Every structure is written in C-alpha cells, then in structure tokens.
Amino acid sequence: MTSSLHDGGPLVRVEDVHLTLGSPAGRVNILRGISFTIAAGETVALVGPSGSGKSSLVMVIAGLERPSAGRVLVAGRDLATLDEDGLARLRRDRIGIVFQAFHLLPTMTVHENVAVPLEFAGRRDAFAAAREALAAVGLEHRLRHYPAQLSGGEQQRVAIARAFVANPGLLLADEPTGNLDAATGAVVIDCLFRQHALYGAALMLITHDETIAARCARRIRLRDGQIAADEALTARPEIRHRAR
Secondary structure, eight states: OOTTSSOSSOSEEEEEEEEEEEETTEEEEEEEEEEEEEOTTOEEEEEOOTTSSHHHHHHHHTTSSOOSEEEEEETTEEGGGOOHHHHHHHHHHHEEEEOSSOOOOTTSOHHHHHHHHHHHTTOTTHHHHHHHHHHHTTOGGGTTOOGGGSOHHHHHHHHHHHHHTTOOSEEEEESTTTTSOHHHHHHHHHHHHHHHHHHOOEEEEEOSOHHHHTTSSEEEEEETTEEEEEEEOSOOOOOOOOOO
C-alpha cells in the first residue's frame, strides 16, 4: 500500500519551509517560507532559474535534507518525527526518486538494480516485480546487462523502473533529461508520464523545459527560494491506477 495510507488530505504538505545552509561566505538562505500541497495523483512541474532552490526543495520533500524551519508531511507522516532509518523506510515504501545522474550500481545487472529496493523491503517477489517493471519501460531484453553496457536513455529508463517498482505514491524527478540529447530525452519523458499514468503516483518534476512543464497539470515557479507563481495548466488527466 502507498498513497492510500494517509488521512485523506493532501499527499504532500509543505508548510512555511526554510532552508539555511553554511558556505565559505556565511549562511545562505536557500528556501524562504515555502508552502504548498500536492494531491494524490497530481502532476506538478517545478521550474525556475538555476539557484532558485528547486533541487533543495525536492531534497527536503524526500527527507534527504532537513529544513531549518517549517515542516513537511508525506502521506500523513511528519518528516521531522522520523529518524534516518524511518526516513529511509518512507522513501523505500512511498517515494520514488529519479535524478539527472542515473545513480545505478555499476557492479549490478539491470535486473538487480531494479530489484534492490524490494530486496531491502524483504519482498520475496523482488526479481519478478523488477522484471515486470523493466518490461513496462521496454527493457526486459536488457535484464542481464550492466549499466555501462546501456545508452544514457536506457539507463534513465532503468532508473524510472527502479523508482516505480515499489508502486510509490509520490515520484520526484530532478531534471531527468538533463544528461540526454533532445530525442532521447523525449523518449524518457514519455516513459515517465506513461508510468505515472499506469501507477497513479503523484509526480513532481524539475525541468528547465517549458514544453515538458506544460505536460503537467500544475506549474510552481521558484525565484530566490520563494514561490513566485503557482498555477494550473491543464485539467487533471485520467489516471489508470494499478492495484496496490
């Protein structure tokens, strides 16, 4: 079970979040009073110039960075109440993450890379589920290959399969096409939205490409660590939910 296990409110709630980090020049305010919610199944583009705080905000939502003030709730869980083990379990069970760099384990096959989060969760069907996830992104024929034997686009599709394999309620994607050429990036984005539609996960996508952003139902624009705009773009698409 994933996003259905919360109080019926928003899947993600960000309340007056601030993030201040040290630097050689002194303390830097990265995020300054960020507040918004994300509904289950919603697609949200996070846009803004470099240095506006987009990646830092995603790190805070994922529990990979602790905010200096404010709070974040995911599926009803207040991240501030969780220790590092609790945050790791939350990510494993409820949050899929796709980075610009693929972060695949080079000494493991594609099949093993996708099965890893399920193995950590003690799932006996880890490899069967990983095979199904890879088939869903068109890579079932690459099971025994290692990451170095794949193209960049194929590696990112493996990363997407790994992010979705546990059927999370929330997917966070940080510039997933940043290291890819335009044609390959388009294939990866199509794959990402197809998986979102199949599994019904909420999607928050960082992108500099306004064409990609326009495929989301909503766009949040950051500037200098604050929300400059939060606007609906399209009607929410119909989602085919997989059984959880």
